[in-house]
Each structure stands twice: as C-alpha cells, then as structure tokens.
Amino acid sequence: MNKLPGKITQMQQSGAVLLVDVDVDGQGFSALLIEPAARPEWLQAGHTVHLVFKETEVSLAKNLSGLISMRNRMMCNVSKVERGELLSKITLHFRGHSITSAITTRAVDSLQIAIGDEVEAMVKANEISLMNSI
C-alpha cells in the first residue's frame, strides 16, 4: 500500500459520489469515493488524511506529452528497481515521500527505467482511498 499524507482542500458531492481534492506538499490530488451525505467526521475539508493506493495502480511515464485523463500525477525520481520475472517493483521519490509502483518487467524494459531517471507516476482518481490519519 502506498500512503501519502495530505490535507483535504475541497469536496464536491453528487448523490453518493464524492470527489475530494487533497493537497500533498503543494501538489493537488483528487480521489473519487462512494460516500453518503452523512460522512464520517474526519472526511471534511481541512482535515489531514492519508491517500492510500495500491502499488499495482501506479502507472509510469517518461517524457509524457499531450493530454491524459489521469488526475493524479507525480514527478518522481527512480531510487530502486527490483526486477522480477514478470512483475517488477520500482521505488520512487516524490517530494520526500517514497512511492512504489509495480509494473510488468516488459514495461520496465520498454521505458528503459534506471535508477536516477525522472519519471511521472500517475493514478486514476477512483483508485485512491482515503484513510483517517490519527
């Protein structure tokens, strides 16, 4: 599980669907949740929360140009590459936090990812959960 601490800046509700904007060290994130209008106490603007997302949901890109629908984009440095037979684990540095991405080894090869590279990590809004940080 990747965990990033952030602060809720804004929330937009439509029926049971809730879009939450979270600020992590100056970078904006959005999380799409299913949440009834009576939300738990911690799920309010101004509260500190953790963004939680699974390693396998983190896509990587190099020299990305053009438009893309992914709302959560992090410019990172590669700090570690663990190659498996089919699945590899890339450890990334993002503004002082550590993030792990699990992608296929084929993708690692085609992007030619190596330690020290600058890559962009991306997660869809609906893949991010929020957790109360106590």
Add this chain to the structure above:
Amino acid sequence: MDAIFAETLWITCKFAVFTTLILIVVGLPLSYWLAYSKFRFKPLVEALVSMPMVLPPSVIGYYMLVAYSPRHWFGGWLLDTFNVRLAFTFEGILLASVIFSMPFMVQPLQNGLRALPDSLREASYTLGKSKMVTFLRVLVPNIKPSIITAIALTFAHSIGEFGIVLMVGGNMPGETKVASIAIYDEVQALNFAKANQYALILFSISLLLLTIIYSVNKKHDPWKAM
C-alpha cells in the same frame, strides 16, 4: 478345622473388615481435603499420613504402646473417661491398624480425585450444587476404580499386618492373635502343617484381591474414553 484355628481366622477377618470400614469413612473426607485444600501445612499432613509406608512397624508400634499405657495422658484419659484399655486388646490393634493402613486408603483416593478434571467440580457448583452433593454425586462415583483399589489394598494390607499387631497387641489368643502372627507362632513350635494352612489362606486371599484390583483398573479408564 480346630476351634483355635477358626477363631484366629475369624479375628483376622474381623480385624481387616473393621480396619477397612473405618478407613473408608475417615479416608474419603481426608483425601478430599488433601486433594483440594490450599492449607499451608498440607505437605506436613500428607507426610504424616504417609509415614507408615517408610517407618518400620516397630517404631509406630512402640509409640502407640507408650500412648496406650495408663500412665500416659492418652491412655490415662481413655481409662478414666471411658474405662477403656487399648494395650493388648482388639480395639488397640484395630486403632493401630487404622493408622498404619491409612496411606493405603488415602493415597489411591487422593490420586483418583486429583486425576478428575477440575471442570467437573466447577460445573456442579455452577449448576447450583453444594460441595457435599458434588462430592457424593459427582466426585465419588467417578473415582470408583480408585475406591476399589483403595479398599482392596487396605484390606489386603491389614490381613497381612504383622509387626504393629505384635507390638501393640502382643499375642493374646482370641483377642489379638491374627493369622500372620499365628504363622510365626506355629513355625516357632515347629508346627509346619498348621503354619502352611494359615500361610496358604493368606496367600490366596491376597492374590485374589490384587487380581481384582488389576482387572478393575484395566477395565475402567473413564478419562481415556472422554
């Protein structure tokens, strides 16, 4: 069978039966107490009960004889209050035998009680039953093999009692002369045929009793079946 022979066997039998009966009555509550009490000096009581197993009968016999003497406070008190003399009487050897056979009754009972799971007692208490009802209806029926063992051991042991009877009871025909002493007597008198008769009867009874113990213990093992 002559009259003295029959009388000696009768006394032996009476002696063993009374010893066993008295010890059941005394032994059940005593072993219950020894099995479950948290009394600080319980080990001392346990040691006292077991003393006859390690001491020669002459030691205990000597002390009992001294205590029975009318000049001793115990003997004097018995004589003054009940007009009872214990030295060289049937009652005297009976009391000595009860004390001397105590471990043979108490130890199997105590082990039997200890081997029962605590939950049996506790279940009975939580079902509202008193300690007495629990003892009589739950504990005693579930240590039946131990009770049979204890009775048979005590009976066999008191039939074969020699040293303490001789010490406390002397050798009074018709009063304290039991078969084991009679054997000794007959051998001293070179009366080997008589000695053999006594010996054979004692041997057979003891063999029978021990066989019963072992077959009972083989059949009953309720805790394995549970």
Add this chain to the structure above:
Amino acid sequence: MESNVITLEVEKMMLTANGKLNLSVDTRIQTGEFVALFGLSGAGKTTLLRILSGLMKPDKGLVKFGDTVWFDSSRGINIPPQERNISFMFQDYALFPNMTVEENIHFAQPMKDNATALELLSIFGLSEFRKRKPGGLSGGQKQRVALARALARKPQLLLLDEPLSALDSGMRLTLQNEIYKAHQLLGATTIMVSHDLGEVFRLASHVLCIKKGQISKEGTPDEVFSDSSISGKVQITGQVARIAKQDTVNIVTVIAGGSQIIKVIAFDSDMEALNIGDNVLVFTKAFNPMLVKLMA
C-alpha cells in the same frame, strides 16, 4: 423483562505464560445481549468469565447482577457460584461421566422435571441418546448435551467458554446455530469467550475486545471489526491462511466467513508483522469489484 444489567469493575493479577498481567476491566453488560469476549489467548477472557461465575475471586472490585451484589471487595462480599443462578459451559464440556445424558440434564434442574428434560433433549436432537453415557458420544453430541444441561438450570446468565474450539469447522457452523437457539430459548444474557472472528460475527450482538487484560474496543461486531476510518466501501474481515512469495510480490490467502477464500497481492510494506492466523481487513473501493449474476 426485568433489568439485570451486569456491572463488572474488577482487577486481578493474572499469571500467564508471559509473566504477570493485570486484568483491569470496567464495563456494563445490558440484559438479553449476546456478548462475545474476543481476543488472543492469555488476554484474560476466560478469567473474566470465571470471575463472573464466582469460580475465581478478583483481587478487588465490584460485580453486580442487576441490584444483586455478587462480589464487593470493599464489603467483603463474595457470593459462591451455587447462588449466582448462572450456567457455565466449559471448553471440555465437563459432562458427568457417571451419569447418562438424561441424568446430566436432571442433575442441573433445580427441581426434577421430566417433561422439561425430555423437551430439551428433543430440541437439541438428543432424544435417542438419552440413555447413553457421555463417553459414547461424539464431540458435537457432547456439546449439545452441555448446552441442554446449561439451559436445564434455567439460568439468568449463560457463560460459554470457547464452546466450539474442540470441534472441526464443518461441525462448528451447525453448532453455532444451536448456541444461538439456546440464547433465544433462554431469553437471558449470554457471554461467550471466543477467538474466532466468524463465530463472533454470527452470534454476538455486542463485542468486548480484550487485549492484555483490558477492554481495547467495544461495540457491535460491525463497529468493532469494520474500519470506518477507511473510505473503501468493500471491507471483508478474515484470517490469513497462507503467505506465498511469488516474483516480487506476496500472495496472501485470506479465509473470510469461515469458507470464502480470497487472494490478495501484497507488497513488502504491507507484510510487516503480518503472520499466518492474523485477523485482517481486506478492503477495496466500490469502483473495483465486478458483479456477475449467478445462474440459479
């Protein structure tokens, strides 16, 4: 129903395998609830149950059943188990081996009542075994006799010490229903010690989580076990059954609800202090799961 709220404010120094541990509990248990005492072994669950039953004396504190004082160290009151009108079902069932099934039931009745005994035997499917001694019964049958006997006492409080721990999982499921039936029949408060999550979820209306001699959490099973501090809407609790390292990831097999097998990919950061047998929460977002209608 009269109000028989249980007041439990006790302390007791326990000697456990890992040294001394102070049991310290202060709680109220409402009438008619099915309460589970949940936690690891050695946490003090059984000790609490024994204190309630009167089989064990706390070092200090107060135990009250409604207005009746069962234990009060300040006044030197300690009512013996015989007078507490409870039934305690032991882990080993503690059936009396010298009595038949029927006699076990009769023994528990305050007044011998053959009609009620026969009814209890038939409710728990024991009629055909009534003349048998416990030694000749299977584990499940013994458990049902123990339940029937516990009810025969007509207790105001039913205490169950890990009632299903000696049975295999198939048997557990059927007997959980029997226990629930017993609770319904009695209409009184039931308190059960358990470390089985599925059992607690199925039976209990209120859970006290006991951790190192203290209540760490309490509430309904949903409140206690599902984590409202996570936004994920698909939450399943289960037990880790297997951890297999494959390639750069770990495949964790979780058994949920007693028989559902779930496999989850986990990374090393998730694996810290995770062991087989641990209770875990598997969660995902409402967006991810897909549904397929099952053919009838």
